[in-house]
Amino acid sequence: MTPSLLTSRLILRPPQLGDADALALYLNDFEVSGNLARVPYPYLRSDAVAWLGSQRPRPAAEETSFAIELAGVGYVGHIGYQKVGEVPVIGYWLGKPFWGRGIMTEAAIAAIDWFFEASDASDIYSGVFHFNQPSLAIQKRLGFTETGHSTLLCLARGVELEHIDTKLARSVWKARRQ
Ligand SMILES: CC(C)(COP(=O)(O)OP(=O)(O)OC[C@H]1O[C@@H](n2cnc3c(N)ncnc32)[C@H](O)[C@@H]1OP(=O)(O)O)[C@@H](O)C(=O)NCCC(=O)NCCS
Incomplete structure (x- = not known):
């Protein structure tokens, strides 16, 4: 069962069908989908509902x-884990009107704290397309380190792109959160 996590400005909660309009609005933006692996562009309301x-x-x-809800606004983005092979991979995006206010950093801290309590995994994996320096900077500030490069299909761009792979060790996170 997905819990709800509370931070000073945000609620992280299970996604629900009522999020479809906002989800379609914010993901139908190439500046968002073009940085993600598995989101098509254009992105329709029917994609959100599905x-x-x-x-x-x-x-x-x-x-x-987790759906990310900003106090006084509502649904603004998403952060979540998926299992790729045997390892947990974190992914995230935020609607463009809300960038640059520390929202994803705040959401990620809550989602990572929760994950290391709920799982006994030793690492969380992530990464960015090679041009996504803002997201890489966020990951590095959180304690992720680069582990190498790979190629990954970007659905919105319809091409395989160079991907910088990263990982956050539980021990690094625990040391930072003390
Ligand atoms: C990448 C993305 C999630 C970043 O979200 P964000 O909420 O804007 O990120 P943050 O605000 O936490 O961090 C970005 C900047 O805000 C700054 N910031 C942090 N806390 C802040 C606060 N309380 N108030 C204002 N700014 C703050 C950070 O220092 C950072 O600045 P810098 O990178 O210029 O040094 C968002 O741009 C996005 O969704 N992009 C498209 C999709 C994407 O790239 N997803 C990730 C794929 S790997």
Whole structure:
């Protein structure tokens, strides 16, 4: 069951069908989808409804998804885990009107704290397309380190792109949060 996590400005909660309009509005923006692997562009309301319909509560922390709600605004983005092979991978995006206010950093701290409590995994994996320096900077500030490069399909761009792979060790996170 996906819990709800409270931070000073945000609620991280299970995604719901009522998020479809906002989800479609913010993801139908190439500046958002063009930085993500599995989001098509254009992104229609029907894509949002189909994706939300597939988001069932899952028992594993490695497959948990959170809608991000900003106080006084509502749904503004998403952060979640998926299992790729055997490892947990974190992904995230925020609607463009809300960039640059520390919102994703705040959401990520809550989602990572929760994950390391809920799972016994030793690492969280992530990464960015090679041009996404803002997101890489956020990950590095959180304690992620680069582990190498790979290639990954970007659906919105319809091409395979160079991807910088990263990882956050539980030990690094614990040391930072003390
Ligand atoms: C990447 C993304 C999630 C960043 O979200 P964000 O909420 O703007 O990120 P943050 O605000 O936490 O951090 C960005 C900047 O705000 C600054 N910031 C942090 N706390 C802040 C606060 N309380 N008030 C104002 N600014 C703050 C950070 O220092 C950072 O600045 P810098 O990078 O210029 O040094 C967002 O741009 C996005 O969704 N992009 C498209 C999709 C994407 O790239 N997803 C990630 C794929 S790997």
